[in-house]
Amino acid sequence: MIAPKYAEVIVEVKSASVDRPFHYEVPALLADRVHVGTRVLVPFGPRRVEGYIVGFSETTDAPDKTKPLAEVLDDEPPLTPDLVKLAGWLSERYLCTKAAAVQALLPSGMRAKATTFLRIKTDPPDVYLPGSWESELLQELYQSPNKTKEQLVSEHTEWRPLIRAWVEKGFLEELHGVKHGIQAKTMAFLFTPLTSADLQTALDELSNRAKKQKELLSYLFDAGEALMMKDVFAVTGASSATLKPLLDKGYVVKEEREVNRDPYGIQHAEKSQPLPLTPTQENAYQTIKTAVDSGAPQTILLQGVTGSGKTEVYLQAIASCVEQDRQAIMLVPEIALTPQMVEQFKKRFGDEVAVLHSRLSTGEKYDEWRRIRHGEVNIVVGARSAIFAPFDSLGLMIIDEEHETSYKQDDHPKYLAREVAMYRARQHRATVVLGSATPALETRWWAHQGIVQRIEMPERVRGQKLPKVRVIDMRDELQSGNRSMFANALKQGIEERLERGEQVILFLNRRGFATFVLCRSCGYVARCRDCEIPLTYHKARGLESLRCHYCGFAERLPETCPDCKGDHVRHFGTGTQRVEEELGKVFPEAKVIRMDVDTTSGKDAHATLLSRFRKGEAQILLGTQMIAKGLDFPKVTLVGVISAETSLYLPDFRAAERTFQLLTQVAGRAGRHELPGEVIVQTYNPQHYAIQFAKHQEYEKFFDHEVRHRYTLNNPPFFELTAFTSVNEDEMKALHIARTLEDRLRRSLDGRDDVIILGTSPAPLARLQGKYRFNVVLKYKKFKGVSAPIREAYQSLQGEAQKLGGYLTIDVNAQMIL
DNA sequence: AGCACGCCGACT
């Protein structure tokens, strides 16, 4: 191959102004080491930065400026050409720089930094006054010759010009180096070089009192290979004190070797065998297999109730895909909460599976990623970002519980795993399977439209009955004089469980913000006239008001209920702590484990708390929706939802959908074992369709109702939403940016009937970390038709926002407006 | 994003 003249490089600089390829000459020496996707170090202005090659060309429009590539960072390009294209698509779809897209694709920490060492070539001829910069710099250079230039400059910015001058004058020399973010991990290994005859003499020579040493030596000899030191110590009970004399005598050799970090430990478990499929499962399996084998990109919605045996269908479909030498990705919402799923995959596929998720250390992630890139595994199980697994021949991507909000990335680029999967499916002619008992409304709508193929799995594999769901009307409770947060039925239910030694789970479905206003007498909830979104309670300067977080509408807090004229209008926003206090009062004898963001911040906090509950250390588990997924405890016979309202009246048009999904999930999971389960849902709105349909697990009816609602309000799936958030410590500045953005969008999109602009309004999280936040929301039918104006307005105002000391973010296809 | 260059107020 004739070496191309120029490499087109995207530099790792997060600024829209440099988000385009720069041309670099390819030195002959590096020609056979550069490919599309190769990471390189390039001179960029006065410094060196990391970059990625996205292409090659024979010409450049800036021939007088081109410089050569400085360094090639890896021998195998981390990005395949497919992934380079995917990064390009990500940056266009979610409006981020290509550099940011590439970072989202690669395991965190896989970054190299340019380093520069300064060496004194000739001492500067002048003698400098003590205390002058010159003498200080000279002293520092002599004292710490290993400090990098970057370190020196960050400690003493004022030295920068001096260093530059001395380099120019030839007093100093710059030596370039690279610091890699992640190193391959090494571990100490032990082995014995002794032959069998040597061993005997050695054992004889050792003192009879040196029992541990002899054991250690024999153990190593019997092993016949190098063993990891920590394992040897663990098995033989030896320590470094035992080892030391053996090393000194040369009986044992210690060596550092590279190892793959194995986050799940060595798996000895026997492989599980495929289970026989029910006719329903068989049908689902065949449909997926046909799609994969067809070699045409397709999306399938696998709509199966909890317990319908979706996992076994996934396992067998993946097995079939892998047999054809194509690879598969399995996404799960929160891997820390679904260890069973990982276990099942490990058992079925053994070493063929890599596991990727956010709780792995940087090094562990890197190792798993490398196993994938090198083709050592064909299957990946992981959370959201695993959708970027660097496979080169994808056949199948499965997204389990596809409706879960965790599939939307919460920082830039704010991608939706489902969309990424569908893009990759087009690239690889692969199949996407979206699995859920309660699909996202959009997904179900696409199935209705025929864009997505739908398979139903309506019955449970073992035909268990769903638990009884009781909906308690809290208005009646209030009328009969019960002012506490527990209905009498729930109180009684908990008492019974405590007496019988069974367990209770209580949900407080709260997201930690957004106080809504409700009449405790009649259940009236204050809503926006235009958006129908529940209004949010605000208190400023003693004035109580209600505001819409979508369109900005505001009114005074009514003193009496507009509906029933009663005076029980209250704002709601109970936290788990308050419920815990209340539980302590009502059931002083019960032990309670509380799980929410505050108690689960540690690395294994989730697992620890859940296992303590499983062991019976507490009778009541109280938590937010995060516990809904771990819900599989044999002794739990009662699940209580403290207030369905808290999710029903989030200032979010998806609130009804979320409530329906959560209640269905709770009901579907409770009482899976011998003991019959009961679910109690407390609410002031028992007649609400989300609650009524969830009570009987009627997804289709819910869908039918909700989709009409969405249609009349121009919400997804009929319009897509993109949200901008302007953030600034200064309220006026934040508001100004938001207003200007709104203005510019209106001007460029004026008169279009496929676009709706919801004006500047305070964000649901109106103040976060002392900063004010304002939203502008854009609704449109097709992204293609608005992407250019959006990009223009966003990029120019992003710069403005920064000048004012704040920032502007964008969330394309926002799933939740915060 | 950095980093350099360039034009205005308080000081070795």
Place this chain on the structure above:
DNA sequence: GTCGGCGTGCTC
């Protein structure tokens, strides 16, 4: 007179 504040503009 200089030093060093941060506004503007460029990076193959």
